[in-house]
Amino acid sequence: MNRSTLYQLLIAGLLILNIVLLVFIFTGKNQGPHPPRHDVTEAERLRIAKEVLGFNEAQMKGFEKSKEDHGKRMKPLHEALRKTSEEYYHLSVEEDARRSTLLQEISEANIAIYRSHTIHFDELRALARPDQRDTVEEFINGLLKNQERPRRNGLPRRPPG
Numbered sequence: 001m002n003r004s005t006l007y008q009l010l011i012a013g014l015l016i017l018n019i020v021l022l023v024f025i026f027t028g029k030n031q032g033p034h035p036p037r038h039d040v041t042e043a044e045r046l047r048i049a050k051e052v053l054g055f056n057e058a059q060m061k062g063f064e065k066s067k068e069d070h071g072k073r074m075k076p077l078h079e080a081l082r083k084t085s086e087e088y089y090h091l092s093v094e095e096d097a098r099r100s101t102l103l104q105e106i107s108e109a110n111i112a113i114y115r116s117h118t119i120h121f122d123e124l125r126a127l128a129r130p131d132q133r134d135t136v137e138e139f140i141n142g143l144l145k146n147q148e149r150p151r152r153n154g155l156p157r158r159p160p161g
Contacts, residue, residue, distance in 0.1 A: 053139055054132055062127045070120040077116065081109040 040048075050060050088102040121140050128136040 049139070053128070053135055055127065059127045063124065066120055066123040066127070070116060073116045073119075074113065077109055077113050081106065081113070084109060 046060070046064065049055075049063060053059075053063070055063060084102055084105045088099060088106065091099050091102070124136055124140065125133065
């Protein structure tokens with residue numbers, strides 16, 4: 001086999017590999033075992049929570065109320081934290097006093113967020129029967145692990161709620 005034939009075979013092989021790769025990229029679903037959160041409806045999330053937790057209808061009403069209240073508490077906290085953080089990162093080195101003030105505000109906002117999570121998790125624990133407590137703890141731990149996973153763009157995920 002001469003060099004010319006060898007080169008032609010190599011080029012043909014690489015071309016085939018490129019075509020296979022393009023087909024895989026454009027038709028494959030590279031999402032992992034769970035769909036992204038934004039693809040799951042609120043009703044589906046509640047169905048999954050009910051199934052995982054084993055809550056009855058009365059418990060689910062309490063769960064939905066706690067989740068709704070938690071969301072109402074979290075939205076302004078996250079917005080305030082976002083705005084304060086934005087301002088902090090746009091300050092110049094000379095504005096050290098303002099940076100210190102903003103750091104204090106960021107700390108206070110994070111404390112409020114942690115307290116809101118604690119209230120929500122305590123409400124979930126209170127809804128559970130004794131035989132459901134381990135399952136509720138696993139559910140809460142799953143929420144916390146979900147919070148730790150980075151987003152695709154490298155920024156941390158927002159806390160659940």
